[in-house]
Each structure stands twice: as C-alpha cells, then as structure tokens.
Amino acid sequence: MTTPLFLLRCVQLGLSIRDLDLLTIGMVNDMFAESRNDDFKYREVATQKDFDLF
Template sequence: MTTALFLLRCTEIGISIADLDLLTIGLVMDMWTEKGNDGVAYDKVASQEDFDRF
C-alpha cells in the first residue's frame, strides 16, 4: 500500500492527520475493513448459547 492510498483510506473513515499520531497503521486498516463489513447481512448470527458452547 502506498502512502497516498493509506491517506485516502484515512479520509474515507474520517481520520484526520492529527489523529494519526494516536493510531497505528494496523488499527487504521482494521477500522477500514470493519467499515466495509457494516452493510453485510449474515445468514446466522451467534446467540449466547452458541458462545457458551464455544
């Protein structure tokens, strides 16, 4: 990933240059990935019982 692409990703999720002092590259990439998952409709969502069995 180039610097320009990284900065584009930051602006897409609303991170300012000043905020980048407080964040790691990995955290920014995780946030961008989660933004992409916001509109996903999952076929099955885990219940508390599923977590208890896990």
C-alpha cells in the same frame, strides 16, 4: 500501500490527523477492512447462548 492511498483510507474512515497519533498503519488498514464488512448480511448471528456453548 502508497501515502496517498493511506490518506484516502483515513478520509474514508473519518480519521483526523490527531487520530493518527494514536493509530498505527496496521490499525487503520484493519479498520478499513472491517468497515467494508458493515453492510454484509449474515444468515445467522451468534447469541450469548452460542458463545456460552462454545
């Protein structure tokens, strides 16, 4: 990953320079990947009962 791409991802996530003091590159990458999943519609969502049975 290049520096410009990393900074673009930070801007897309709404992160500030101050936020980057607390985050690693890996954490920013994970946050970006998870943000792409926000609009995905799951057919079934687990409930507390499902977790208890697990």
